[in-house]
Amino acid sequence: MASTSARSSMSTDRSERARLTRVSLSYGQAPGSNVTALEQVDLCLEAGCLTALVGPNGSGKSSILAVLAGRVEPQVGEVSVAGLAAPALLRGRSRRALHAAVSFVSQDAELDPEMGVGETLQLLATLYGVRPSDRPARVARLLDDLDLASHRHKRVRDLSGGLRRRLHIAGALMHAPQVLLLDEPGAGLDDQGRQTLWTMLARLATSGTAILVITHDLAAVESHAHDVIVMEAGRVSQQGTPAELAEGHPHLAAALRSRIGEPPAPRPAGGNGRRGRA
Amino acid sequence: MSPGFLDTGWALARRTWRKTFRRPVLLSFSFAQPLMWMLFFGFLFDRYELVEFPDEVRYVDFLAPGVCVMTILFGASQSGIGWIRDHQVGFLSRMLQTPASPWAMLAGKVLADVTRLLVQALLVLVLALAVGARLAPNPQLLGLGLVALALFAIAFSCLSSAIAFLTRAQEAMAVFVHLVNMPMLFTSSALVPGKQMPEWLARVAAWNPLTLAVDAWRAALLGHGSIDFMDLGPLALLALALFVIAGRAMQR
Numbered sequence: 001m002a003s004t005s006a007r008s009s010m011s012t013d014r015s016e017r018a019r020l021t022r023v024s025l026s027y028g029q030a031p032g033s034n035v036t037a038l039e040q041v042d043l044c045l046e047a048g049c050l051t052a053l054v055g056p057n058g059s060g061k062s063s064i065l066a067v068l069a070g071r072v073e074p075q076v077g078e079v080s081v082a083g084l085a086a087p088a089l090l091r092g093r094s095r096r097a098l099h100a101a102v103s104f105v106s107q108d109a110e111l112d113p114e115m116g117v118g119e120t121l122q123l124l125a126t127l128y129g130v131r132p133s134d135r136p137a138r139v140a141r142l143l144d145d146l147d148l149a150s151h152r153h154k155r156v157r158d159l160s161g162g163l164r165r166r167l168h169i170a171g172a173l174m175h176a177p178q179v180l181l182l183d184e185p186g187a188g189l190d191d192q193g194r195q196t197l198w199t200m201l202a203r204l205a206t207s208g209t210a211i212l213v214i215t216h217d218l219a220a221v222e223s224h225a226h227d228v229i230v231m232e233a234g235r236v237s238q239q240g241t242p243a244e245l246a247e248g249h250p251h252l253a254a255a256l257r258s259r260i261g262e263p264p265a266p267r268p269a270g271g272n273g274r275r276g277r278a
Numbered sequence: 279m280s281p282g283f284l285d286t287g288w289a290l291a292r293r294t295w296r297k298t299f300r301r302p303v304l305l306s307f308s309f310a311q312p313l314m315w316m317l318f319f320g321f322l323f324d325r326y327e328l329v330e331f332p333d334e335v336r337y338v339d340f341l342a343p344g345v346c347v348m349t350i351l352f353g354a355s356q357s358g359i360g361w362i363r364d365h366q367v368g369f370l371s372r373m374l375q376t377p378a379s380p381w382a383m384l385a386g387k388v389l390a391d392v393t394r395l396l397v398q399a400l401l402v403l404v405l406a407l408a409v410g411a412r413l414a415p416n417p418q419l420l421g422l423g424l425v426a427l428a429l430f431a432i433a434f435s436c437l438s439s440a441i442a443f444l445t446r447a448q449e450a451m452a453v454f455v456h457l458v459n460m461p462m463l464f465t466s467s468a469l470v471p472g473k474q475m476p477e478w479l480a481r482v483a484a485w486n487p488l489t490l491a492v493d494a495w496r497a498a499l500l501g502h503g504s505i506d507f508m509d510l511g512p513l514a515l516l517a518l519a520l521f522v523i524a525g526r527a528m529q530r
Contacts, residue, residue: 069375091529100280100377110368114297126289127376127383129281171372 017210023077055231069104109168113157128175290386342406344468354434358442423498430491436520443527
């Protein structure tokens with residue numbers, strides 16, 4: 001089973017890297033206009049674990065990433081990331097320590113269109129404190145990993161959306177973070193790009209990185225994720241390995257597929273295939 | 279390994295320089311305005327009598343150092359636009375998500391802007407010579423004069439950056455440029471000596487940082503007047519204060 005093989009490839013180091021404890025978050029300040037984004041969310045990210053965060057639009061997935069990345073401070077609950085409490089309130093050296101431990105890949109590629117591809121990664125290598133002697137090799141490795149080597153001398157503005165996305169992801173992997181947060185990293189990538197991405201995420205998890213990835217790519221979740229968290233209306237509605245969720249909840253896969261906007265896969269006639277079984 | 283302050287600052291400076299050189303057309307536009315000031319004002323006030331200067335100093339000679347500092351003022355007030363572009367494409371946020379010091383990033387960008395502005399000011403001086411200005415530089419004061427220009431450039435690059443970080447809007451920068459530059463210019467000794475201003479304006483001009491920079495640079499280039507290290511104190515304090523304000527605004 002694909003998810004079993006994914007789990008068997010997990011790092012043996014299962015130490016906790018991030019935790020949300022009964023976190024609630026709402027947006028809006030005017031009375032009566034508050035929008036609840038998260039309600040009583042508990043979540044734990046362990047080293048070497050690739051966790052997929054799925055659910056319909058507006059279910060709170062991006063809010064979880066924003067809280068873990070230290071971009072938003074929840075009104076209720078406790079947040080701990082890489083041993084640092086309340087990341088959104090950190091300032092100065094503590095905040096920089098957070099950034100050294102956590103990488104956040106947002107939905108939008110945050111790049112300077114006037115800079116070159118290699119130049120962008122060189123700059124990020126400096127800002128992440130990669131030793132000068134290690135920078136060329138590190139940049140070359142990331143360019144290779146994300147199939148960007150042939151675009152090294154192009155300007156960012158000349159790249160397609162998918163290539164920009166890959167460059168954005170490459171920048172986030174520059175410093176081998178303890179915790180990697182990705183918001184729909186496969187969006188805009190072609191099949192080969194998505195395959196490269198997920199293979200690389202699985203490899204990073206094997207090397208001990210705790211990964212939380214928002215995705216609508218159910219096939220990739222089944223193949224590569226160790227754990228799945230299903231969000232609904234700001235709450236965690238299901239959590240477990242893809243196999244556990246499938247076994248404990250016969251209709252979960254179909255329900256999951258409909259929640260993340262895909263049509264349910266037809267059950268194979270007379271069989272109980274992987275997709276249908278869940 | 280955490281990134282070093284100098285390493286980060288140098289990386290940002292190199293990035294800024296590269297981006298500047300990739301748009302040489304924009305750079306060349308920055309010389310059009312000083313040239314026009316020099317030609318129009320220089321010849322328009324050719325017979326303007328400068329009471330506190332020797333007879334051989336003509337208005338265009340007097341004007342040349344003022345236009346140099348004016349070039350720095352106008353250029354420095356655009357510094358924040360680079361940060362706003364970075365903010366608009368998300369790259370400012372990207373850089374601030376690294377463990378590098380924001381202070382080092384700001385220092386690197388300001389270093390690049392200030393060196394560019396100093397080179398521009400020196401090229402404006404060449405333009406001034408080309409349109410007939412005659413200078414009598416005092417070699418002993420040239421160093422202090424350049425330090426005064428650099429401190430003035432740091433101060434206004436930081437002010438522009440602070441406005442950019444606080445507003446994060448290009449429109450606000452345009453308002454800032456128009457609201458600050460012209461009043462700064464006309465209440466300074468860039469165009470008219472302080473002693474030939476109405477008394478109230480002379481008092482305002484004496485506190486104007488542009489006057490401090492212009493007077494220092496003029497003393498160095500015309501050999502008339504004097505400056506010493508202590509005269510640069512207010513400019514140094516202003517540059518430091520605005521650097522701190524910009525750095526804090528960057529991390530808001």
